[in-house]
Amino acid sequence: MGMGIRRHRAYWSGVWLLLVLCAWPLAAAATSAGFPLVLQPLEVADAAGVDVAALRAGRLDGGLKPAVAPVIQLRQGEVGWWRITSPVPVPAAERPQLLLRSPFVNRVQAWVPGRDGPVHAALYGEHAAPTHAHRALVIELPQGLPAGAAVWLRMEGRSALPMQLAIEPLAQVHRDDLAYVAWRTLVLSVLVLLAVLAFIFRIGTGESSFAWFGGMLCFAVLYLVAVGGDARLLPGAEYLFSTTRAHVLVGGFGVVCSNLFQRSYLDLPGKLPGIDRLLWLGTALSASCGIGALVASARWQILAGNLGLILSSILLLAGSTILALRGDRPGRVVMASWLPLMVFTTLVATGHMGLWDAPPWLAQGLAGSFALASLLLAIGLADKLLELRRDRDHASALAVADKLTGLLNRSGIEAGLRQALQASGGGGLCIAFVDLDDFKPVNDEYGHGVGDQCLRIVSQRVRNQLRAGDLIGRYGGDEFLVVLPATPLAEALAVAERMRVSVRGRPLTIDQLRLRASLSIGVAESMPGDTVESLVERADAALYVSKQGGRNRVSGAAREEAGLAGASA
Numbered sequence: 001m002g003m004g005i006r007r008h009r010a011y012w013s014g015v016w017l018l019l020v021l022c023a024w025p026l027a028a029a030a031t032s033a034g035f036p037l038v039l040q041p042l043e044v045a046d047a048a049g050v051d052v053a054a055l056r057a058g059r060l061d062g063g064l065k066p067a068v069a070p071v072i073q074l075r076q077g078e079v080g081w082w083r084i085t086s087p088v089p090v091p092a093a094e095r096p097q098l099l100l101r102s103p104f105v106n107r108v109q110a111w112v113p114g115r116d117g118p119v120h121a122a123l124y125g126e127h128a129a130p131t132h133a134h135r136a137l138v139i140e141l142p143q144g145l146p147a148g149a150a151v152w153l154r155m156e157g158r159s160a161l162p163m164q165l166a167i168e169p170l171a172q173v174h175r176d177d178l179a180y181v182a183w184r185t186l187v188l189s190v191l192v193l194l195a196v197l198a199f200i201f202r203i204g205t206g207e208s209s210f211a212w213f214g215g216m217l218c219f220a221v222l223y224l225v226a227v228g229g230d231a232r233l234l235p236g237a238e239y240l241f242s243t244t245r246a247h248v249l250v251g252g253f254g255v256v257c258s259n260l261f262q263r264s265y266l267d268l269p270g271k272l273p274g275i276d277r278l279l280w281l282g283t284a285l286s287a288s289c290g291i292g293a294l295v296a297s298a299r300w301q302i303l304a305g306n307l308g309l310i311l312s313s314i315l316l317l318a319g320s321t322i323l324a325l326r327g328d329r330p331g332r333v334v335m336a337s338w339l340p341l342m343v344f345t346t347l348v349a350t351g352h353m354g355l356w357d358a359p360p361w362l363a364q365g366l367a368g369s370f371a372l373a374s375l376l377l378a379i380g381l382a383d384k385l386l387e388l389r390r391d392r393d394h395a396s397a398l399a400v401a402d403k404l405t406g407l408l409n410r411s412g413i414e415a416g417l418r419q420a421l422q423a424s425g426g427g428g429l430c431i432a433f434v435d436l437d438d439f440k441p442v443n444d445e446y447g448h449g450v451g452d453q454c455l456r457i458v459s460q461r462v463r464n465q466l467r468a469g470d471l472i473g474r475y476g477g478d479e480f481l482v483v484l485p486a487t488p489l490a491e492a493l494a495v496a497e498r499m500r501v502s503v504r505g506r507p508l509t510i511d512q513l514r515l516r517a518s519l520s521i522g523v524a525e526s527m528p529g530d531t532v533e534s535l536v537e538r539a540d541a542a543l544y545v546s547k548q549g550g551r552n553r554v555s556g557a558a559r560e561e562a563g564l565a566g567a568s569a
């Protein structure tokens with residue numbers, strides 16, 4: 001009980017630590033304040049063929065639309081133009097930078113004051129800038145943004161994800177870059193570490209749910225790295241990660257692994273078979289989008305993938321809530337891990353849909369809540385495994401326990417003796433065969449209840465004479481077998497004598513009765529080539545000598561080659 005509470009405290013301390021670590025970069029991002037900017041989309045008949053000289057000279061200003069929130073979002077294949085100005089002069093001394101956050105695979109061109117040609121910016125490819133973190137495209141404004149001056153932006157839509165705009169001093173960009181990289185490193189490290197642990201546990205325990213969990217984490221890491229651009233500077237990263245097809249593929253297989261893991265962790269087939277059957281539909285949709293993306297890229301894959309994800313999330317949240325309300329532990333763990341994830345997913349998705357102005361740190365919160373969910377699930381999985389282990393240990397302890405005395409039963413003590421014989425290498429081990437004298441009359445005169453109590457007290461007294469490594473079991477009715485590893489015969493005879501005295505020396509008090517009992521004991525020492533049967537047979541023969549000698553005594557088995565024998569009373 002005490003151990004359990006301590007373990008749970010350790011789990012929750014870990015979770016709190018992670019939450020605090022989550023809060024730090026989010027708080028840092030939230031406190032970032034840049035220069036105000038005004039964003040105006042430009043409406044032109046032919047967006048692809050705009051005359052930039054005319055644009056910069058202000059001759060196309062008639063096409064400018066009213067200012068919008070500083071967010072740029074285009075459908076795939078669309079071309080868009082925007083003008084950026086600032087209501088206050090942005091001084092060059094502050095080394096201001098234009099930031100386009102969460103760029104993913106988008107590419108932009110910018111015409112900034114002080115430069116003739118366009119500045120290109122992208123996460124991947126020849127225009128990738130290794131001098132900044134991958135959270136944003138950063139375009140330098142060498143002359144700042146004086147009153148009346150403008151930055152012109154051109155973008156071809158490659159991803160439908162929105163990009164937020166900001167103008168910030170270089171010092172702040174660097175500070176936020178560092179916080180971002182630290183945060184991403186923490187999140188990705190947690191996920192990678194958990195994945196490695198999951199695969200190690202899979203090999204160690206043979207539990208398939210660990211493999212699905214590990215798979216889910218690997219796909220999650222790939223997804224975050226692909227969308228976030230963490231690996232953008234590695235050779236081949238552009239080819240591997242910068243296509244929507246890559247995201248559909250890892251996303252689809254990630255959901256498949258997650259579903260297979262959660263159904264086995266929650267035991268959905270046994271506990272909620274209806275939800276389990278529906279979950280197969282979500283899994284099939286996600287699998288079809290993943291397999292489809294392996295073959296070719298098509299629009300239906302994104303639809304199937306999103307449907308699979310939404311259906312699976314709803315079913316898992318519903319299933320875990322039902323199980324949690326029933327007091328089921330895995331249900332509670334899944335609910336606790338999915339809730340923050342679902343909240344962040346909904347906030348990010350509604351932000352993407354333009355329903356509200358989502359803050360830039362929300363995407364990082366989503367990644368963090370995923371790491372938190374994975375950590376909770378890993379703890380839950382380990383906890384479930386421990387519980388299974390405890391149940392199994394309990395069951396195997398019950399299988400070898402004698403109910404009446406709490407000692408090992410016959411098969412338990414025989415197994416223990418077999419092991420001890422193997423470990424002893426054939427010599428130096430003694431056993432004592434202990435039998436209660438004239439027990440039948442106790443049963444006959446006082447009844448079985450008193451007889452049982454008598455067996456309990458005698459077993460306790462005999463056990464109290466043993467050392468930590470010795471074994472004792474109830475061999476049958478009123479017979480006990482004691483195994484004394486690494487004990488010479490003389491010492492074993494002395495131990496047996498102490499057992500005899502412990503029972504004979506004091507009467508057994510049962511209710512109002514005071515019964516005098518005694519033991520007959522036969523001791524035998526192991527010899528090379530001994531088996532459990534041959535050794536027990538010699539101890540039994542020695543016990544017979546004690547019985548024949550008048551009971552209440554200890555006899556040592558004769559060692560044929562040495563002719564040793566001992567007896568006491």
Ligand SMILES: Nc1nc2c(ncn2[C@@H]2O[C@H](COP(=O)(O)OP(=O)(O)OP(=O)(O)O)[C@@H](O)[C@H]2O)c(=O)[nH]1
Pocket residue numbers: 404435436437438439440441443447448449450451452455476477478547551
């Ligand atoms: N109360 C009780 N009695 C048991 C239990 N198992 C066996 N017995 C009784 O233990 C007695 C064993 O008797 P024996 O060992 O044959 O004979 P004994 O009377 O002890 O005499 P000696 O062994 O020759 O000294 C029998 O009467 C069994 O019914 C048990 O679990 N509870």
